[in-house]
Amino acid sequence: MSQEDEPEATRRESGQNETSRANRSWWDRNADDYQQEHGAFLGDHRFVWGPEGLDEADAGLLGPAAELRGRDVLEIGAGAAQCARWLAERGARPVALDLSHRQLQHARRIGESADRTAGGVALVEADAAALPFAAGSFDLACSAYGALPFVAEPVRVLREVRRVLRPGGRLVFSVTHPVRWAFPDEPGPEGLTLAASYFDRTPYVEQDDSGDAVYVEHHRTMGDRVRDVVAAGFRLVDLVEPEWPSWNRQEWGGWSPLRGAFIPGTAIFVCVRD
């Protein structure tokens, strides 16, 4: 992108349709760079919940790994389906869903390089706000920074996930920790100085010269997220704020060991569909 094409970063309202359209194009355009930059950290078949490096293999937020065998699992906003491949290797039957065609092409590339099938993972291109599955299709649903930080109507997505889960099913999803919105998205010391109101829910929007959004993230406070989960009919059973471990020296955008020592970067919601 040339200098004059550089989008303007602003805070303004952005509805579901504009948000979805902008983010689909953004992820299609940026999937190659994203996988190039973060692919090694994500691993081809590792299930990591966020930049802190918390592994599902250690955290067991979806339940004991030994009990994943035979489970139907939906991964929402799966990107290149690294988490879904980890699940498949434990005998689960994962479906990796994403809005971006290019992200799913990476999912196919990595899966096929492993075993010529797609890594035992079904790939579905769709918006998380309208899941193309019958009610009660899955035992578990998960999302590591997929979809939920990027949608204007999170309750709509959560209701869809509840619909496709069987009774007793579990949804675990991670998002940017809400407190991050009050700080500049910088990995260095400048990212430790309050710069905005935590309570300002105005979306972060990058827009082109015509004012059309090309990338959108939506902010919810911690209380909003809890209310969203409850409004969608889930029971919240845990809220995990991973601490930055000493072994992880790797920065990821505004996430860094420096900031990780002071403020949380990720919030993981563990929810049950009764």
Ligand SMILES: C[S@@+](CC[C@H](N)C(=O)[O-])C[C@H]1O[C@@H](n2cnc3c(N)ncnc32)[C@H](O)[C@@H]1O
């Ligand atoms: C930060 S990536 C996370 C993917 C993967 N878990 C990872 O860690 O790389 C966010 C993903 O969410 C997807 N996404 C964004 N909005 C979505 C939506 N409305 N429905 C489905 N996927 C969406 C993007 O295409 C992208 O692949």
